[in-house]
Amino acid sequence: MRVTAMSMFVDLVFFGIPGIATGGLAYRKNRSALAWGTLGFLSLGMALIVLAFMPFRCERCSNPLSNKQRREKTCPACEELDQEVYAFIDPIPDYIPESTRKLA
Numbered sequence: 001m002r003v004t005a006m007s008m009f010v011d012l013v014f015f016g017i018p019g020i021a022t023g024g025l026a027y028r029k030n031r032s033a034l035a036w037g038t039l040g041f042l043s044l045g046m047a048l049i050v051l052a053f054m055p056f057r058c059e060r061c062s063n064p065l066s067n068k069q070r071r072e073k074t075c076p077a078c079e080e081l082d083q084e085v086y087a088f089i090d091p092i093p094d095y096i097p098e099s100t101r102k103l104a
């Protein structure tokens with residue numbers, strides 16, 4: 001096949017754009033942009049449709065999130081982890097310098 005400006009344009013539209021779009025969406029969903037971008041490139045954008053139906057993942061722990069959890073920025077797995085961490089931290093410090101400062 002002859003490489004012309006037209007064939008390059010067609011390649012860009014049918015391979016490049018789906019590849020970039022799929023990679024970009026994968027990045028937003030906290031999934032591998034390179035892997036999904038390659039799939040989007042090879043599958044003529046079919047991977048983009050598959051990816052559109054896949055859940056977002058938590059930025060911190062990669063746990064899959066429902067749309068509601070993503071909007072409210074809550075992750076059940078992270079919350080559980082935070083509770084374990086907070087159990088070791090005293091929530092009310094008994095000495096706060098600002099509150100005891102005398103007025104000059």
Ligand SMILES: [Zn+2]
Pocket residue numbers: 058059060061062063075076077078079
């Ligand atoms: Zn999480």
